[in-house]
């Protein structure tokens with residue numbers, strides 16, 4: 184089968200579209216014929232060697248977001264397959280029973296493949312780690328990104344008051360997702376406009392994360408997808424400040440599919456690349472210029 188793999192860490196030149204053996208199933212594993220796979224920043228972070236704690240064995244097949252059919256039954260599914268196994272940028276991939284859910288009925292494979300990692304990250308960040316409640320004020324940094332856009336929609340649905348940061352040409356987009364207030368991070372300082380926040384959901388990191396303590400109420404929470412927050416201020420003010428890694432979860436994906444089919448949340452596709460152009464897909468992700476998800480079409 185064809186797969187997008189690396190045999191060593193390094194720059195874009197270490198990525199190859201090449202022949203690879205089909206994954207060998209172990210007991211309890213499920214073989215999926217991949218139709219489309221979403222690109223995430225973690226794919227090129229793995230290539231760079233920045234995810235060494237995963238202890239991956241070369242050759243590594245990249246990719247973790249997929250939509251496809253279960254080999255044998257033909258069931259149409261979507262999944263975030265764990266980073267510790269061989270990946271989704273391949274004609275066949277392995278998922279575990281608890282990792283996948285039936286694909287949203289109203290979406291094709293390309294759109295479905297854009298959703299698992301982004302929605303699970305937003306869901307787990309807001310509700311499992313951030314304990315977001317109806318009526319609370321949440322600030323979403325990077326609200327126009329894939330994770331941020333899911334967070335805006337899920338937080339709004341929960342009944343929170345949602346403030347999102349994005350660049351100017353994305354403000355209408357995040358309003359359309361339900362943001363009650365917006366901040367153009369390129370021309371405004373969010374701390375001049377925003378205060379008394381219960382939860383900061385940070386998908387940006389760096390000084391954006393550091394400055395976020397000033398807008399949080401005492402006892403609030405700062406939950407990041409990118410970087411562990413400093414603990415000193417957090418401890419003084421009773422703020423829960425943590426980074427987390429999203430985990431596969433088929434049950435949540437079932438609920439997300441239900442929300443998508445009910446028209447309550449939506450996705451955005453930046454571009455679609457055929458498998459042989461997979462390197463261009465990774466380069467576009469790394470450029471930071473995408474507006475929405477980049478998807479590799481496998482079949």
Ligand SMILES: NC(=O)c1ccc[n+]([C@@H]2O[C@H](COP(=O)([O-])OP(=O)(O)OC[C@H]3O[C@@H](n4cnc5c(N)ncnc54)[C@H](OP(=O)(O)O)[C@@H]3O)[C@@H](O)[C@H]2O)c1
Pocket residue numbers: 223224225300301304324325326327328329330331348349350351353368386387391407408409427428429430471473475
């Ligand atoms: N921990 C985990 O399990 C996990 C899971 C998924 C993702 N992540 C990480 O989370 C991050 C976001 O992922 P993603 O898939 O949402 O990426 P993405 O779709 O590429 O979105 C990134 C967004 O960041 C925005 N941005 C950049 N600088 C900003 C700033 N200073 N203030 C506000 N927004 C800013 C950009 O907004 P504009 O276009 O408006 O400029 C862009 O829309 C990545 O670093 C990724 O590796 C972690």
